[in-house]
Amino acid sequence: MTLLKVDDLKVHFPIRGGILNRKIDSIKAVDGVSFEIQPGETYGLVGESGSGKTTTGKAVMGLNKITGGEIYFKDELLNAGKKVNIRKDIQMIFQDPYSSLNPRKRVLDIIAEPLRNYEKLSKKEEKKKVQELLEKVGLSPESILKYPHEFSGGQRQRIGVARAIALKPKLIIMDEPVSALDVSVQAQVLNFMQDLQKELNLTYLFISHDLGVVKHMCDRIGIMYNGRYVEEGTKEEIFNDPQHIYTKRLVAAIPDINPQNRKENLEFREEVKNEFSNSFNNYFDEEGLAYQLKPVTDTHRVALPEKG
Numbered sequence: 114m115t116l117l118k119v120d121d122l123k124v125h126f127p128i129r130g131g132i133l134n135r136k137i138d139s140i141k142a143v144d145g146v147s148f149e150i151q152p153g154e155t156y157g158l159v160g161e162s163g164s165g166k167t168t169t170g171k172a173v174m175g176l177n178k179i180t181g182g183e184i185y186f187k188d189e190l191l192n193a194g195k196k197v198n199i200r201k202d203i204q205m206i207f208q209d210p211y212s213s214l215n216p217r218k219r220v221l222d223i224i225a226e227p228l229r230n231y232e233k234l235s236k237k238e239e240k241k242k243v244q245e246l247l248e249k250v251g252l253s254p255e256s257i258l259k260y261p262h263e264f265s266g267g268q269r270q271r272i273g274v275a276r277a278i279a280l281k282p283k284l285i286i287m288d289e290p291v292s293a294l295d296v297s298v299q300a301q302v303l304n305f306m307q308d309l310q311k312e313l314n315l316t317y318l319f320i321s322h323d324l325g326v327v328k329h330m331c332d333r334i335g336i337m338y339n340g341r342y343v344e345e346g347t348k349e350e351i352f353n354d355p356q357h358i359y360t361k362r363l364v365a366a367i368p369d370i371n372p373q374n375r376k377e378n379l380e381f382r383e384e385v386k387n388e389f390s391n392s393f394n395n396y397f398d399e400e401g402l403a404y405q406l407k408p409v410t411d412t413h414r415v416a417l418p419e420k421g
């Protein structure tokens with residue numbers, strides 16, 4: 114069974130103006146996006162800032178009003194109204210552990226918050242559950258009485274993870290979960306999330322602008338540009354056989370850690386950048402929007418114009 118199915122999702126934000134503050138136009142933050150996520154996989158949503166990744170994630174979470182399309186979770190339509198039990202199955206972890214944890218609350222209250230919304234536990238049971246969750250994410254049970262500022266960035270992200278897994282969700286949406294962390298801590302947190310995924314049978318929707326991180330984490334990847342998909346494929350298809358010029362440009366921009374390849378890489382990147390400018394009109398319509406996706410293989414779809 115497909116865990117999440119997003120079908121022709123549209124999220125448009127009104128732009129208001131004039132003395133009557135009427136709607137004069139709209140920002141098409143997400144404009145016809147479709148993808149499916151299978152249980153147990155990590156699906157990456159990639160694109161530069163403003164491409165619509167966060168808006169897509171928030172729509173799945175029910176945090177954004179949907180302009181069009183449908184979202185199904187385990188074959189049940191999510192946007193039909195509030196389905197409390199389904200909502201419990203989907204949790205989101207945000208980019209910045211500094212601002213997503215309330216600085217005035219103790220760790221106990223931060224992690225217990227979702228439990229208090231859904232489960233009626235005694236104070237003693239709640240404390241025990243929070244301590245178990247802390248241990249699961251590698252923090253000491255004594256942390257319950259501390260405040261967020263007493264932890265490092267990586268530890269704070271672990272507190273966010275403990276809160277997200279408190280209700281035993283099936284799907285976790287991670288929006289740039291490590292971008293605010295030092296590079297040295299990023300790999301640690303990512304590896305820990307992979308271990309946790311296996312242990313708890315989790316499915317991840319992983320939102321990131323960083324293709325290096327996505328390569329490490331994801332099984333399949335969707336590439337967004339300007340509110341639309343330009344390409345979708347397995348990790349191998351996206352990295353070894355990118356077919357849309359925008360994907361090619363993103364892949365070419367990944368830094369190579371081997372200094373010997375530096376010159377070659379810079380030249381190649383420059384070449385792809387020129388190709389992007391020169392062939393933009395072949396890949397996007399008059400409004401600069403991507404075309405409909407067309408299948409290249411069973412798993413690979415690319416937004417190319419109709420031939421002829």
Ligand SMILES: Nc1ncnc2c1ncn2[C@@H]1O[C@H](COP(=O)(O)OP(=O)(O)OP(=O)(O)O)[C@@H](O)[C@H]1O
Nearest residue numbers: 126140142160161162163164165166167168169322
């Ligand atoms: N609440 C809102 N009201 C108006 N416009 C919005 C709102 N939320 C997002 N947008 C606009 O929608 C577009 C897509 O934004 P979104 O945050 O989804 O992109 P993103 O790919 O996640 O980028 P980033 O990585 O910078 O968060 C942007 O043009 C943004 O300014």
